[in-house]
Amino acid sequence: MAGFGAVVVEADEPVFHHDWERRAARLTMAAMLSGHLNGRFRHAIERMDPAWYLSSGYYEHWLVAAATGLVEAGVISQDELDERLDAPFPLAQPVRAPRLAEPGASSDAHRFAVGERVRVRDMHPAGHTRAPRYVQGRCGSVVRLDGVFSVPDVEYHCDGKRLEPTYSVRFEAAELWGEEGDPVHVDLWESYLEPDDG
Amino acid sequence: MSPVEARDAAFAEPTLPRANGAPVFDAPWQARAHAMAVLVVERTGRTWDDFRARLIGAVTESPDRPYWESWVAALDDLVDESVGGLSGGAVPGGGVPGAAGDGPGAC
Amino acid sequence: MADGHHHPLPTTAVEDRVAALEALLVDKGILDAASMDAIVEHYEHAVGPMNGATVVARAWADPDYRARLLADGTPAIAELGFAGPEGDHMVVVENTDAVHNVVVCTLCSCYPWPVLGLPPNWYKSPPYRSRMVREPRALLAEMGCVVPDEVEIRVWDSSAEVRYLVLPQRPAGSEGLTEEELAALVTRDAMIGVQRL
Numbered sequence: 001m002a003g004f005g006a007v008v009v010e011a012d013e014p015v016f017h018h019d020w021e022r023r024a025a026r027l028t029m030a031a032m033l034s035g036h037l038n039g040r041f042r043h044a045i046e047r048m049d050p051a052w053y054l055s056s057g058y059y060e061h062w063l064v065a066a067a068t069g070l071v072e073a074g075v076i077s078q079d080e081l082d083e084r085l086d087a088p089f090p091l092a093q094p095v096r097a098p099r100l101a102e103p104g105a106s107s108d109a110h111r112f113a114v115g116e117r118v119r120v121r122d123m124h125p126a127g128h129t130r131a132p133r134y135v136q137g138r139c140g141s142v143v144r145l146d147g148v149f150s151v152p153d154v155e156y157h158c159d160g161k162r163l164e165p166t167y168s169v170r171f172e173a174a175e176l177w178g179e180e181g182d183p184v185h186v187d188l189w190e191s192y193l194e195p196d197d198g
Numbered sequence: 199m200s201p202v203e204a205r206d207a208a209f210a211e212p213t214l215p216r217a218n219g220a221p222v223f224d225a226p227w228q229a230r231a232h233a234m235a236v237l238v239v240e241r242t243g244r245t246w247d248d249f250r251a252r253l254i255g256a257v258t259e260s261p262d263r264p265y266w267e268s269w270v271a272a273l274d275d276l277v278d279e280s281v282g283g284l285s286g287g288a289v290p291g292g293g294v295p296g297a298a299g300d301g302p303g304a305c
Numbered sequence: 306m307a308d309g310h311h312h313p314l315p316t317t318a319v320e321d322r323v324a325a326l327e328a329l330l331v332d333k334g335i336l337d338a339a340s341m342d343a344i345v346e347h348y349e350h351a352v353g354p355m356n357g358a359t360v361v362a363r364a365w366a367d368p369d370y371r372a373r374l375l376a377d378g379t380p381a382i383a384e385l386g387f388a389g390p391e392g393d394h395m396v397v398v399e400n401t402d403a404v405h406n407v408v409v410c411t412l413c414s415c416y417p418w419p420v421l422g423l424p425p426n427w428y429k430s431p432p433y434r435s436r437m438v439r440e441p442r443a444l445l446a447e448m449g450c451v452v453p454d455e456v457e458i459r460v461w462d463s464s465a466e467v468r469y470l471v472l473p474q475r476p477a478g479s480e481g482l483t484e485e486e487l488a489a490l491v492t493r494d495a496m497i498g499v500q501r502l
Contacts, residue, residue: 004432007448015349015423020320026345027327030336033233042413052314058414058429060319067326076329084325090315130464132411134438147394149466166465168396177439182458184438187465232389233344240343246351250386257383265383 021059028062031070039156040069043128047092068092095157097127103160107190108148110165116142117196118169120188128156131192135184138175139196143185144168151189164190231266235273242280249276353422354493356387357470360420361496362487364397365475375399378470382420391468392419398461399472400501405452407445407498408461408469409437417468421493428497438462448499471498 016022031037044065045053053061068091070076081089112118120135130152146166154162166189173181239249252275256268315322330336360382364371374381378395382388395417398406410416414429427433436444441458445451452458461469473495479487494500 004435007427007430007433007436007444009427009448013425020323022345023323023327026341027330027336029344030330030341032229034335045413049314054431058426063319063323063326075335076333080329081325084329085317085322087317089322089325130412132462132464146465146467168467182441182460184460184462186462187467189465229390236344236347237340246347253388254384254386261380265380265388268383269388
């Protein structure tokens with residue numbers, strides 16, 4: 001996503017601009033607390049039709065993700081939604097990636113050290129990844145070792161979880177964009193990284 | 199169900215991920231713990247600053263334990279001090295029923 | 306997915322769709338409106354940048370606290386009674402004469418709720434999310450934050466579980482102010498990194 005123009009700032013903006021936004025937040029929080037959403041929520045937002053995603057606001061994304069996640073969890077059905085709305089209730093696009101049979105082995109020992117040079121793999125995932133595209137294939141230095149967490153790429157497509165160490169990695173602007181500029185630090189799971197052998 | 203039992207039910211998480219045997223508390227647990235605290239505060243007629251003061255006290259008392267243990271301790275304090283238990287309504291975190299009118303000292 | 310069909314773009318107003326899902330969730334016992342109102346109100350009013358400002362003011366006033374905050378953000382923030390979802394793994398990054406920090410979430414809009422509340426629209430917008438990593442200096446200047454040439458801008462993309470809080474530099478002339486007065490100087494935008502105090 002590049003070249004989007006001005007960032008519009010509204011002074012003293014309220015948390016909710018409309019009552020429907022507040023109600024969307026309310027039902028989303030309830031759905032999250034029910035325990036049925038978890039990783040489905042964030043993934044569902046990413047599966048929205050791109051034109052729809054870009055032309056709708058944050059709380060509409062929440063509405064769609066809550067509805068989609070609950071349908072995928074089997075708690076509500078598309079038919080029930082359509083009936084309540086008395087019209088087709090649009091959801092995010094279905095999950096296309098195949099389910100993983102096994103999450104793979106978890107690890108809690110950091111493989112890389114602060115100062116080490118690493119390269120981000122080219123992920124090309126069918127499903128979800130939290131390796132931002134702009135750093136895939138790029139090299140940087142580890143600046144911080146962070147905690148051990150469930151890998152979203154696995155969690156969203158598997159019944160099991162795989163836990164891995166995470167890192168903050170610093171990338172120079174020349175590396176990312178081919179011109180001088182300021183560095184960007186990105187937080188990455190260990191399996192996104194490989195040693196940079198020069 | 200007493201407020202403490204309701205809290206315990208909300209905190210129960212059979213699929214809690216663990217690393218090295220210590221729980222790695224993930225977002226759904228945090229959200230339920232937080233929601234529980236908000237509701238206890240609201241239904242006992244206290245303020246969030248009351249809870250916050252207890253959280254500060256609990257953290258100061260045991261600065262080395264994970265903050266979530268202090269959170270639970272703070273919530274316990276608030277619940278123990280509440281007069282008349284929790285009023286009305288369901289408590290989020292798995293359909294746990296409300297604990298209306300259990301009376302003082304129900305926990 | 307249980308169903309094989311999904312529908313394309315919406316043909317109904319978002320308010321109607323919210324009402325439909327809401328009614329369905331109430332009937333299924335997933336949404337208890339009264340309980341959830343308390344929780345939403347909490348995020349609207351009780352959680353917000355005044356929390357982060359309290360943390361910053363304490364760090365300015367107390368060098369030992371500042372050291373603890375920079376070494377491990379989550380417990381130091383919890384010392385002041387702030388904690389909760391989206392704040393369980395806090396890293397505080399300090400602005401200095403040589404470094405200016407700014408936070409973004411390019412993948413969605415991750416934000417440190419316990420210290421800053423819910424994020425403003427501009428933070429969640431596609432232009433902010435894509436341009437802050439691509440051209441931070443120019444975007445900051447457009448947003449009214451001019452960073453001197455000799456100061457390095459460090460952009461932090463919260464793409465995993467860590468949530469960031471920027472510790473702004475204490476403004477000149479603020480010596481002798483109480484912590485409360487110091488907190489009043491701290492803005493949300495300075496703690497995200499799009500403003501210099």
